[in-house]
Amino acid sequence: MKITNAAFVRSVSDLSDLPEESFPEIVFAGRSNVGKSSLLNSLTGRKGLAKTSSTPGKTRLINYFLLNDNLYFVDIPGYGYAAVSHAEKDAWGRLLAGYVGDRAAIALVVLLLDSRHPAMKSDRDMMDFLAYHDRPYGIVLTKDDKLTQKERTHAKRATESCAMNAGFIVSYSSVSGKGKNELLDHFDRYL
Template sequence: MGTPFDCSFCMKITSAAFHISVSALSGLPEESTPEIVFAGRSNVGKSTLLNSLTGLKALAKTSSTPGKTRLINYFLINQEFYFVDLPGYGYAAVGQEQKAAWGHLLSSYIEERQSISLVVLLFDSRHPAMESDRAMINFLEFHERPYGIVLTKFDKLTQKEMAKTRRIMESCAAKAKFIVNYSSFSGKGKSELLAHLDHYIR
């Protein structure tokens, strides 16, 4: 699953700030800055992960209500590159028209955006590789986008469940550049993930 973890190459985040929210591709920033994209099902913990990675509790707004992130949100990191938070997918409670609009925005962005360096897929480790997650993996592989996987809420699993989840992910995401077990509560996996991200910014 890509290069082995070496903390000597961990990314150091010294600054992070909200940059812009966009609802259409026409509003995206110029493609002169690398973008690391975070995607996942609604309520998988993307905002929590971004806050954990940057050490800023209120950088990305978190909510207990799935489907709250409806825009593409850009955060400028170290004045050098962007973290990009995509709308969550797979939430059934919104209307079909809304779901279609989000889906079009997300898919068009991934298909057309040339400044994407890496897509980080977040999966809930308690429910690995749901149908919508597998569809996203297939979509990224079809468009030959490099991607890595972060398994959130990993600290909620037993050792047996951890091993099972890992086997499932390695089977259905064989082309993933990395698979990181992450706990925003304890910080486990943070240094490893930053080391992987650093590789795609250098």
């Protein structure tokens, strides 16, 4: 896949506001602060396309980005830590379960895991949720540039042991772009 253009389309806080299912959607999911927005910016070559923050939980809406005029990248709120009320977390949970569980246009879910840490229970729960809903998914191990080669190998093996339903596992660095071409090639298989 080659990305020639990318633009923010809209943010959605309610399932009734989702755009028509006219294009396939690649959804980016993961814990709060795992690097979803940085990955989107790196993949598209547009530094400020998706807003980034060092504060967990900044993405609070489902954000749609149109690529090549025929594909949506969708950035969803992170799960796990975020400095918000339980009521807001519950609302996010219902929104995301309804979206990921029912949206026919979803071609692939890209689950981001921080390569510096083993998959947490919430990550494994997300993998189970995706498998239950027969959602194809792949895993991106983010922040690859912060690891030694030995740590990279260990992180990938540990992820393989708990993510047997993943269609792919890619180590990625938003800083250097390592893994970008490999990941874009994987996307082609699902579109």
